[in-house]
Amino acid sequence: LVGLLLSHGARTWRKNTETNGGEGLGVAPGPGAMTKEEAYKVLGLEAGAAAADVRKAHRRLMQRLHPDVGGTSFLAARINEAKDVLLSNHN
Template sequence: MTFLAGAVALLLLWWFGRNLKIRHPALTARVLRQVGGYAALALAALFLVRGRLEFAILLGGGAIWLLEGSAGLNRRVRGLAARYDPRRLSGATIRFDAAGEGIALAGPYAGQPLSAIPLPALVALFGRDADTARRLEAYLDRRHPGWRVDAQGNPDPGPRRAAYPGAMTEQEAYEILGLERGASLEQVRAAHRTLMKRLHPDQGGTAEQAARVNAARDRLNNRHR
């Protein structure tokens, strides 16, 4: 019944505009669209007050179309969708499935499977969502075992920031360096130097291990800044 009332209201608006143009040919189409648009807005407000949300939305959309055209309607719909996009609200950049595979939700490769995305672009998908970062790290460990070396660059023990600190938690950094939570900056540096000596290639260490120790050092250094 309510749907029928909305349809009748739209039909009356169309009939009113058609007859107005016949009786007053000097009126431009722009004026007619404005009159119809504001009339539709008034009806939308009436339906909204009466609790008929579906028809308020229908008439409101028709009013925007009359007043701003199809381009304006599309622009408003896109803006509304972006504002309430759950990906934007959660910060997630990847949607993972049960098998650990995923699809990018953001960036230039949005909509593509992770298997089709180059390694540098994959690393760039580390976002502010902790769960996404954790699962992406696991994916990279499985698909690209040496990715940390590429991400960290030169494993030199000199001071620098971790390239992607969000990939390692503070607790993990303490465990890697063999320290208790709350260790001082000097203790962090001393533990880092000791481990780097043990991980020298002549001692059987690998570049990936050194990169992870560097990342742990940088993660805790950032805590003291």
């Protein structure tokens, strides 16, 4: 999970800096940067998981990886992005 999150962040950072001439340094990836496939992997879910399962997985991961409990802002942001990507069609 952490490896996937870090590799996704590195790819996004490289893409942002290459397309913006380096101006994307330090900027979090915008909405839509994560694919649904990556989002399912981040949350540890099978493709097509129910909205309730997405919320449950998000809550479980945030309890372990939120900055307030020893995680990082980067990991929390990726977990939040995964939840947002998967729930965007459920609302």
